[in-house]
Amino acid sequence: MRFVGTDFSGLLAQVASRRFDVGSSSVKATDARRHTVAFTNGYDFGFYSLVVPPGSAIKKFTDLTAGQRIGVVQGTVEETYVVDTLHLQPVKYPDFATVYASLKTHQIDAWVAPANQASSAVRPNDPAVIVAHTFGTDDFVAYAVARDNQPLVDALNSGLDAVIADGTWAELYSKWVPRTLPPGWKPGSNAAALPKLPDFAAIAAEHHRGPVHPAAPKSTLGQLRDSFLDWDMYRQAIPTLLTTGLPNTLILTLSASIIGLAVGMALAVAGISHKRWLRWPARVYTDIFRGLPEVVIILIIGLGVGPLVGGLTNNNPYPLGIAALGLMAGAYVGEILRSGIQSVDPGQLEASRALGFSYSAAMQLVVVPQGVRRVLPALVNQFIALLKASALVYFLGLIANQRELFQVGRDLNAQTGNLSPLVAAGICYLILTVPLTHLVNYIDGRLRRGRTKLDPDDPPQVVTSTIGTEMT
16 A cells, blocks of 8 residues: 655545545545545544644634634635634645644744644644644544545445454554544444443543643744754755655656757747647647646646546656646747747848758758757746746655655655755755856856857858949
8 A cells, every 4th residue: 555645635636536546634524525525434523623822812712713813724624613613714724834833933823723733743842832622523534535436435434343343443542542532423334333442531630730831932043943953854854855855856857848848849830830720729828838827737737637647657646747847838938939039030041041941941950049049048047947846746646755855845844843854955956946047147148248269279260241242
């Protein structure tokens, strides 16, 4: 079995398209989600925590008001709870690491989080404290499966009932999420017996030692140092960034660049063609791929086209990510090349034709090389942008050995809540992009200045002209 990390907002769509067989992320089986995927029987219930900065006046969920900034992860049941139950409008974030970082820097007043996520994220000495819990049994937590894959749903339900019957579920529940079950709720099917659990309330009362208060708040400089300059995190991140993230980033960028150059040259030639049936499709393609956000194109190709070519790619998002990046780059490269070609003086083409060149030969040997040379700095700038855009492929879901630089840093950031791995990934991007930026400047200056002096070994050059001669 392979475990793949992906963005939560795209998880159910990827399960529905058979990109993944099973979606597992404490997913609540709501009626709205049942329109997209099928669910197994429940293995847990919704349990939320309220996390606030130390000294906050917010002590319980009813203290939340419309004037406060309440953080949630987009698309989660915590968002639904804040909107539908508390009737408030939250601040939406793409993932748990980002929302927790915003809380620690006081950019939001509170975080409504899954209890498991909150308990693992809040660490000693963090400027955050869990002040309240609540649960909801209207919708249970289950595994998501494609709607047309009922055999897998049945198999998972049978397995869930089996681990409830032999005590495995109770053992895992007692170890990882020890809390009293809500009245009337139990996991598994109706045929499954109620699991035998210890009295968690009595155990908690027996070991109660009074409230644990957060550590004294650190200075702003200390918080920044802990968030961005954790050297242990750098030592942990850099080997993986160099052995996994860097090679994948280069593979994505170089492969997409080749596709972008090929597509861009075809679009440029079609764009300057006198034939409308060539010119208009090129213009429509360029307008669409330049007008849509990059992440939208990647998701459309990865989640929409992916299921159609799943047999060719073996449901691997890596080639789809390369294709999406290459098609996006093609639209920009095409416009750059078209402008370069059209900047060449028309007399060059006319002179070539007068010397006996065909139109295609004149374009290929005379006009296009001059046009490419003029826009070479702009092309390198486009490849720098493509290098940075390769980070968006993580939205499609990558296994561990496919992660690029950003995903490697993001994974460690999500696991630890520390921003140092992202800073390390950013440094790697700078090491790649800064030399390319200076290369662009050098090329641009070199093309503007031309050759400063002749090489003494160069053969003499003779320039002749027929202008002004007189026939006798």
